[in-house]
Amino acid sequence: MAFPMAVERWLDVARMDELARQGTPVHRIDARAQTVTTLLFIGVVMSFARDELSALMPFFIYPVALMSAGRIPAASLLRKLAVAMPFAVAVGLLNPVFDTRPALALGPLHVSSGWLSFLSIMLRCLLTVSAALLLVACTGMQRLCEGLVRLGVPRVFAVQLLFLYRYLFLLADEGRRMTRGIELRSPGVRGVRFRVYVSLIGHLLLRAMARAERIYHAMQARGFDGRIRLQFTSPLRLADPLFVGGWTLFFAVARVWNLAEALGALLMKGVG
Amino acid sequence: MPSVIEIKDASYVYPDGTQALHAVSLCVEAGEAVALVGANGAGKSTLLLHMNGTLLATQGEVRVAGVEVSRLTLSHARRTVGMVFQDPDDQLFMPTVEEDVAFGPRHAGMAQDDVERRTHEALARVGMSHLRMRPPYRLSAGEKRAVAIATVLAMAPGVLVMDEPSSNLDPRGRRRLIAQLRSFEHARVIATHDLELVVEVCTRVIVLDGGRVVAQGPVRELLNDEARMLAHGLERPHILRHQHPH
Amino acid sequence: MHMADALVSPVVGGTMWLAACGLIGHSVRRIEASAKDHLVPLMGVLGAFVFTAQMINFTIPGTGSSGHLGGGLLLAALLGPHAALLVIASVLTVQALFFADGGLLALGCNIVNLGFFPAYVAYPWVYRVIVRGRYEAMRGSVAALAASVLGLQLGALSVVLQTQASGIAELPFGAFAALMLPIHLAIGVVEGCVTAAVVAFVARARPEVLPVADAEPVRSLRPVLAALLIAAALTGGLLSGWASSLPDGLEWAIARLSGTEEVSALRGTWHARLSAVQERTAVMPDYAFRQTPLSARPDGSDGASAESTTARADAPSALPLGTSVAGVVGGAVTLLVISWLGFVFRKWPRAV
Numbered sequence: 001m002a003f004p005m006a007v008e009r010w011l012d013v014a015r016m017d018e019l020a021r022q023g024t025p026v027h028r029i030d031a032r033a034q035t036v037t038t039l040l041f042i043g044v045v046m047s048f049a050r051d052e053l054s055a056l057m058p059f060f061i062y063p064v065a066l067m068s069a070g071r072i073p074a075a076s077l078l079r080k081l082a083v084a085m086p087f088a089v090a091v092g093l094l095n096p097v098f099d100t101r102p103a104l105a106l107g108p109l110h111v112s113s114g115w116l117s118f119l120s121i122m123l124r125c126l127l128t129v130s131a132a133l134l135l136v137a138c139t140g141m142q143r144l145c146e147g148l149v150r151l152g153v154p155r156v157f158a159v160q161l162l163f164l165y166r167y168l169f170l171l172a173d174e175g176r177r178m179t180r181g182i183e184l185r186s187p188g189v190r191g192v193r194f195r196v197y198v199s200l201i202g203h204l205l206l207r208a209m210a211r212a213e214r215i216y217h218a219m220q221a222r223g224f225d226g227r228i229r230l231q232f233t234s235p236l237r238l239a240d241p242l243f244v245g246g247w248t249l250f251f252a253v254a255r256v257w258n259l260a261e262a263l264g265a266l267l268m269k270g271v272g
Numbered sequence: 273m274p275s276v277i278e279i280k281d282a283s284y285v286y287p288d289g290t291q292a293l294h295a296v297s298l299c300v301e302a303g304e305a306v307a308l309v310g311a312n313g314a315g316k317s318t319l320l321l322h323m324n325g326t327l328l329a330t331q332g333e334v335r336v337a338g339v340e341v342s343r344l345t346l347s348h349a350r351r352t353v354g355m356v357f358q359d360p361d362d363q364l365f366m367p368t369v370e371e372d373v374a375f376g377p378r379h380a381g382m383a384q385d386d387v388e389r390r391t392h393e394a395l396a397r398v399g400m401s402h403l404r405m406r407p408p409y410r411l412s413a414g415e416k417r418a419v420a421i422a423t424v425l426a427m428a429p430g431v432l433v434m435d436e437p438s439s440n441l442d443p444r445g446r447r448r449l450i451a452q453l454r455s456f457e458h459a460r461v462i463a464t465h466d467l468e469l470v471v472e473v474c475t476r477v478i479v480l481d482g483g484r485v486v487a488q489g490p491v492r493e494l495l496n497d498e499a500r501m502l503a504h505g506l507e508r509p510h511i512l513r514h515q516h517p518h
Numbered sequence: 519m520h521m522a523d524a525l526v527s528p529v530v531g532g533t534m535w536l537a538a539c540g541l542i543g544h545s546v547r548r549i550e551a552s553a554k555d556h557l558v559p560l561m562g563v564l565g566a567f568v569f570t571a572q573m574i575n576f577t578i579p580g581t582g583s584s585g586h587l588g589g590g591l592l593l594a595a596l597l598g599p600h601a602a603l604l605v606i607a608s609v610l611t612v613q614a615l616f617f618a619d620g621g622l623l624a625l626g627c628n629i630v631n632l633g634f635f636p637a638y639v640a641y642p643w644v645y646r647v648i649v650r651g652r653y654e655a656m657r658g659s660v661a662a663l664a665a666s667v668l669g670l671q672l673g674a675l676s677v678v679l680q681t682q683a684s685g686i687a688e689l690p691f692g693a694f695a696a697l698m699l700p701i702h703l704a705i706g707v708v709e710g711c712v713t714a715a716v717v718a719f720v721a722r723a724r725p726e727v728l729p730v731a732d733a734e735p736v737r738s739l740r741p742v743l744a745a746l747l748i749a750a751a752l753t754g755g756l757l758s759g760w761a762s763s764l765p766d767g768l769e770w771a772i773a774r775l776s777g778t779e780e781v782s783a784l785r786g787t788w789h790a791r792l793s794a795v796q797e798r799t800a801v802m803p804d805y806a807f808r809q810t811p812l813s814a815r816p817d818g819s820d821g822a823s824a825e826s827t828t829a830r831a832d833a834p835s836a837l838p839l840g841t842s843v844a845g846v847v848g849g850a851v852t853l854l855v856i857s858w859l860g861f862v863f864r865k866w867p868r869a870v
C-alpha cells in the first residue's frame with residue numbers, strides 16, 4: 001500500500017465500471033473464462049528468458065484484441081500504465097548498469113544484455129499490467145467476484161471484496177469533503193499537520209465503523225445469518241471454452257516458436 | 273386480534289451508558305399509519321430499531337404480532353416488520369439494484385422462481401423496474417429511497433417502519449414518496465421531521481422528547497397545538513395554517 | 519513497496535500465490551469459526567476506509583516530505599489478524615485490478631509482504647505481546663511503533679528476496695537490501711506513529727470497539743508453520759536462482775571490484791554511473807577486460823568458469839547477425855500488424 005491516491009484515479013475507477021457495463025462480445029464472455037485466460041497470459045509472458053524481446057511481440061495481440069473488441073479506450077489504460085510503471089522502471093534501469101555483457105550486435109551497434117533485459121522488463125510490464133486492467137474493464141467487479149466464487153475463492157473473501165468496492169466511492173467522498181475544509185483554510189499546502197491528520201483519519205475511521213454497523217443491521221433486518229447467498233444464473237456458453245482454448249493454443253504456439261523472428265526471417269528472405 | 277406492534281415500558285441504554293429510551297409505551301394497529309416525531313436525539317431511531325429486534329430493550333417488552341421480541345424470536349420479528357433505514361446507502365449494499373431487492377427473499381430461503389417474482393413485483397410497485405441492473409451508488413437520492421423501500425416490500429412484511437424517509441429528497445421525489453406511502457396497505461410507522469408528510473399520510477402522531485413519549489393523538493389535533501409543538505422543539509406545519517382546525 | 523509483475527518470475531510468483539491462497543484459506547476458516555457475522559460488512563467498509571485514508575497526506579515536520587497511512591497493522595489492531603489479512607488482501611487485489619499497482623502475478627508476493635508480516639508476525643508476536651490485554655496509551659504506542667517497524671522491515675526484506683529469487687532484475691542482493699531496508703525503516707517509523715495515534719484516538723472515542731487483545735489466542739502454530747513454509751520456498755527459489763546465475767553474479771561482483779575506484783569517485787549520480795558504463799563498453803569493444811579480472815580470481819575454480827565466460831564473450835560475434843536482425847524486423851512488423859488488427863477489431867463488433 002504505497003502510493004497516495006490522487007482524485008483522478010478515483011474518476012478512473014468509476015469510468016472502469018462504466019466500461020465494464022458495455023455489451024460487446026468480449027463482455028459477454030464468462031468472467032471465469034476471462035480470469036483463467038488472463039492468469040495464463042501473465043504466467044506465459046513472464047516465463048520467457050529475461051532478455052527476450054522479439055518473442056514477446058506477438059503477445060500484444062491479446063490486449064489489443066480485447067481493447068478493440070471490448071471498446072476500451074487506449075488512453076485510460078495508458079494513463080494507468082504511466083502510474084504503474086515507475087517501480088519496475090527504477091529497478092529495471094539498474095540492469096544496464098550492472099549487466100554490461102554484450103548480447104546483440106546489429107552491425108556496428110552493440111546492445112548490452114542489461115539493456116535487453118531492461119527493455120524486456122518494460123515490455124512485460126506493459127503486457128501484464130494491461131492484461132490485468134483489461135480483465136476488470138471487460139468483466140466488472142460484480143461479475144469478476146461471482147466468477148471468483150465459482151472458481152473456488154472463499155465466499156467470505158469475495159463478498160468483502162464486493163463490499164469494499166461498493167463503499168469505496170462513498171467513503172472517498174466523505175474523505176474528500178472532510179479534507180476540502182482543511183485545504184480551503186491552508187491553500188497550497190500538500191499535506192496537513194500531524195495532529196489534524198490523526199483526528200481526520202480517526203473521525204473517518206469511526207464513521208466507517210458506524211456505517212459498517214448500520215449496514216450490518218440492515219443486512220440482519222433482511223434475514224442475514226452470517227452466510228451471504230449469491231445466485232449464479234449465467235451458464236457457460238460455447239464461446240467461453242472456445243475463448244480459453246483458442247487463446248491457450250495461441251499462447252502455447254507463441255511460447256514455443258518465436259513468431260516475430262520467423263516472420264522477420266521470412267520477410268528478409270523475400271527481400272533478399 | 274393483537275396489535276401488530278405493542279411496546280410496554282421499554283427502556284434502552286447504549287453500551288456507552290447513554291440512556292436513549294425511558295419507559296416508552298405505544299401500540300400500532302394493523303393498517304394504520306403512525307408518525308413518530310421529535311427533535312434530533314429524541315430517540316426516534318433507537319425506538320424504531322426495537323421494532324425488529326435490532327436492539328433489544330434493556331427493560332420492558334416489545335411485542336410484534338403478539339410475540340415478544342427476544343433473541344429466540346428475532347426471525348419472526350424481522351419477517352413481520354420491514355425496516356427502511358435512514359440512509360439508503362446503508363441499506364443498498366449489493367452490487368446491483370436487482371441483487372439488493374432479491375437479498376431478503378433469498379435469505380428467507382425462497383426458491384429462485386419466487387425470489388425473481390417478488391423482486392420483480394417489488395420494483396414495479398415503486399416504479400423502479402427500469403433500474404434493475406444498475407449499481408445502487410449511481411442512483412439519485414429519490415431512486416435510492418424507492419429501491420430501499422422495494423427491498424423491504426419484497427419480503428412481504430406486515431408492518432413498514434421508516435426512518436426519515438423524505439430526508440434528502442427533492443420536491444418531486446418527495447411527492448412520489450408521499451403518494452406511495454399513502455397507497456400502502458401495511459401498518460406504517462414513520463419517524464420524520466416532515467410534518468406535511470405526516471399530515472398527508474398519517475392518522476396518528478406520537479411525540480418523543482428526551483427518550484419519552486410526551487404526547488400522542490390524532491394528527492390534526494396534536495399538530496395544531498402550537499404551544500405544545502414548540503415546547504418539544506417542533507413547529508406547527510405550514511399546510512395546517514391555511515386550514516381551519518376541526 | 520508493491521512488488522511489480524514485471525520483476526517476478528512465474529516460479530516465485532506462483533509460490534507466493536500458493537502461500538497467499540493458504541493464508542486466505544486459513545483466515546477465512548478462522549473467521550467462519552469465530553461466527554462474528556458483523557465482520558462481513560465491517561471488513562469491506564474498512565477496506566474502503568484504507569483506500570480513502572491513503573488519499574490524505576500529512577507533512578512530516580522538518581523534512582518537506584509527506585506521509586500517509588499504510589494500514590496493515592491498524593487493521594490488525596482493530597479487527598484481529600485473520601480479518602486484517604483478508605482486508606489487506608482485498609485492498610491489494612483492487613489496487614492490482616484497477617490501479618495496476620503491483621500486478622496479478624505479483625499479487626501473491628504483495629499479500630505475503632504487506633499482509634502476512636504485519637497481521638501474522640508483527641501483530642501477534644510484537645503488538646499483542648506488548649499491549650497485553652486491555653489497550654493502554656503508553657504501551658499501545660510503543661507496541662504500534664515496534665510492530666510497524668518490524669512488519670515493514672520484514673516486508674521490505676521479502677521484496678528483496680523475491681526480486682532476487684526471480685532473477686529478472688540485475689540488482690545485487692546487498693545493494694538492494696541496503697536501499698530498501700533503511701527507506702522502510704523510515705516508512706515504518708512514520709507508519710508506527712500514525713497507527714499509534716489513530717488507535718489511541720479510537721480508544722479514547724469508542725473504547726468498546728477495540729478488541730480485547732487476549733480474547734482469542736492467535737499464536738497457534740499454523741501461521742508460524744506457514745511462515746516457515748514461505749521462508750523455505752523463498753530460500754529454495756533463491757538458491758536455484760543463484761545457482762543458475764552463479765557465473766553472472768560472480769562476474770558482476772568482480773567487475774565491480776575491478777572498477778571500485780572509478781565507481782566510488784563517480785558515485786552519487788546515476789547519470790555519472792551510466793556514462794561510466796557506456797564509456798567502458800565503447801572503449802573496449804572486444805571485451806578483453808573481462809578476462810583479466812577473471813584470471814585474478816582468488817578461488818580455485820578458474821578453469822570451468824573462465825571457459826564459460828570466454829564462450830559468452832565470444833557470443834555476440836558468434837551470434838549470426840541475421841537472427842537478431844530478423845528478430846528486430848519481425849518484432850516491429852508484428853507490432854504493426856497487431857495495431858492494424860486493433861483497428862479492424864474495433865470496427866467489427868459495431869457491424870454485428
Ligand SMILES: Nc1ncnc2c1ncn2[C@@H]1O[C@H](COP(=O)(O)OP(=O)(O)O)[C@@H](O)[C@H]1O
Nearest residue numbers: 286288290292311312313314315316317318319
Ligand atoms: N450507537 C450509539 N451509541 C451511543 N449513543 C447513541 C447511539 N446512537 C444514538 N445514541 C444516542 O441516543 C439518543 C437518541 O438517538 P436517536 O435514537 O438517534 O435519536 P433521533 O433518531 O430521534 O435523532 C441520542 O442522545 C444519541 O446521542
Ligand SMILES: [Mg+2]
Nearest residue numbers: 316317358435
Ligand atoms: Mg434518527
